[in-house]
Amino acid sequence: MATDTETRVAQVVAALTEPAGKADPYPLYRVLREFGPATQLPDGTLVVSGYRLATALVRDHRLLKRLERTLAAAGFPDWQQRPGLRLVFTSMLVRNPPDHTRLRRLVSGSFTARRVAGLRAAIERISAELIAEMSGSGTVDFVDAFAFPLPVTVIGELLGVPAPDRARFQPLVRTWTAVLDRLDEDTVAAADTAAAEIADYLSDLVVRRRAQPRDDLLSALAAESGPEGGLDDDELVTMAALLFAAGFETTTGLLANGLRALLDHPDQARALRADPDLAVTATEELLRYDSPVQVLTSRTAPEELRIGDRVLPAGQRVITLLGAANRDPEVFDDPDALRLDRAGEPPLSFGGGLHYCLGAPLARLEGQVAFPALLRAFPDLAQAGPAVSRAGLALHGLTKLPVAVGRTH
Numbered sequence: 001m002a003t004d005t006e007t008r009v010a011q012v013v014a015a016l017t018e019p020a021g022k023a024d025p026y027p028l029y030r031v032l033r034e035f036g037p038a039t040q041l042p043d044g045t046l047v048v049s050g051y052r053l054a055t056a057l058v059r060d061h062r063l064l065k066r067l068e069r070t071l072a073a074a075g076f077p078d079w080q081q082r083p084g085l086r087l088v089f090t091s092m093l094v095r096n097p098p099d100h101t102r103l104r105r106l107v108s109g110s111f112t113a114r115r116v117a118g119l120r121a122a123i124e125r126i127s128a129e130l131i132a133e134m135s136g137s138g139t140v141d142f143v144d145a146f147a148f149p150l151p152v153t154v155i156g157e158l159l160g161v162p163a164p165d166r167a168r169f170q171p172l173v174r175t176w177t178a179v180l181d182r183l184d185e186d187t188v189a190a191a192d193t194a195a196a197e198i199a200d201y202l203s204d205l206v207v208r209r210r211a212q213p214r215d216d217l218l219s220a221l222a223a224e225s226g227p228e229g230g231l232d233d234d235e236l237v238t239m240a241a242l243l244f245a246a247g248f249e250t251t252t253g254l255l256a257n258g259l260r261a262l263l264d265h266p267d268q269a270r271a272l273r274a275d276p277d278l279a280v281t282a283t284e285e286l287l288r289y290d291s292p293v294q295v296l297t298s299r300t301a302p303e304e305l306r307i308g309d310r311v312l313p314a315g316q317r318v319i320t321l322l323g324a325a326n327r328d329p330e331v332f333d334d335p336d337a338l339r340l341d342r343a344g345e346p347p348l349s350f351g352g353g354l355h356y357c358l359g360a361p362l363a364r365l366e367g368q369v370a371f372p373a374l375l376r377a378f379p380d381l382a383q384a385g386p387a388v389s390r391a392g393l394a395l396h397g398l399t400k401l402p403v404a405v406g407r408t409h
């Protein structure tokens with residue numbers, strides 16, 4: 001029998017999957033917080049909303065990703081046969097050591113802070129080109145005009161996905177990654193079609209890069225793969241799909257959520273416009289304020305674990321609400337306020353531990369370049385119509401953000 005608290009928690013978590021809850025989950029997180037840093041669903045799943053506990057849990061390497069059980073419970077014991085599920089749930093995002101270690105090592109060198117710092121000039125150039133295209137256009141959809149093209153160009157160049165082919169991935173990736181939020185037959189069937197198209201395209205590209213290598217990550221990975229190499233052909237396509245999708249979908253969320261927050265807080269926008277040196281703390285704060293990833297893929301305790309003063313029984317599943325942790329009043333003073341010069345703990349938006357976001361330095365740099373450049377180029381930039389939220393909570397972003405560009409500086 002579920003306790004009253006468990007029933008109430010289940011209601012709040014269900015509300016988080018409704019359109020209103022996905023668009024603005026923060027009032028619901030406040031309700032959850034009343035039950036403490038973590039609370040339980042009727043099926044025993046631990047729902048974590050406190051920053052310190054969430055940090056301790058994601059950093060604890062004894063917790064494992066055991067998504068196959070969740071998939072079977074949702075009615076997909078055959079998930080390996082479903083392209084939409086297979087392409088996500090065999091990727092490094094949900095693998096455990098030693099496979100996770102092997103896969104991550106193959107690509108981690110391309111995303112270190114040092115390597116990424118070398119991309120600054122390219123990011124500034126792409127950002128300036130997009131801003132030039134936006135100039136004089138009256139009202140534009142910021143997602144179409146900037147928030148999608150900047151990150152997709154950056155990750156496309158890095159991986160080696162040809163420019164003319166990139167735009168078609170936006171709807172495909174959105175349809176595919178919906179399985180991170182919803183596991184029902186319609187969602188999975190649509191994801192299957194999208195994922196099969198993504199995988200076919202990338203397999204073909206791998207063949208071309210293997211035959212004629214270029215100076216890009218896909219060529220380097222293609223050279224490493226095969227019977228003697230560090231990854232097989234299936235893993236190579238899965239890796240390419242993960243890097244490409246993670247490289248733009250989440251960063252589109254950062255840019256769109258972040259710009260909306262700035263336009264909602266003109267005093268903060270003015271401060272960043274006047275002082276571009278605020279860009280580093282501003283990007284952290286925008287990541288905290290409205291995180292593009294709100295829910296981590298679940299972790300499971302393989303055996304009874306003691307973490308701090310908490311005991312997790314064997315098989316305990318843990319869901320971490322990053323967006324809630326980022327607004328924890330015990331860690332962030334006045335957490336619902338946007339303060340671009342906020343110092344202190346980093347946001348949890350990139351997760352932590354073994355699966356800490358591989359692309360964090362890249363996403364941060366894109367934000368640090370883009371936000372001040374946009375505000376400086378367009379002194380009167382303003383929202384010009386209702387924003388449309390992405391139909392997800394795990395991936396939390398906007399599909400439309402109409403803005404009036406105004407005067408050009």
Ligand code: HEM
Pocket residue numbers: 092093094104111155242243244246247248250251254291292293296297298349350351352354355356357358359360362363364
């Ligand atoms: C603002 C933008 C971004 C956010 C908020 C974000 C967030 C996250 C989070 C929360 C995780 C951990 C998921 C988990 O543990 O369940 C993650 C993992 C990952 N991210 Fe990002 N990400 C962003 C941008 C990027 C970019 C630009 C790339 C480009 C390559 C990327 C690649 C990855 C990869 C490969 C993983 C899996 C790492 C692993 O399992 O070891 N991300 N990201």
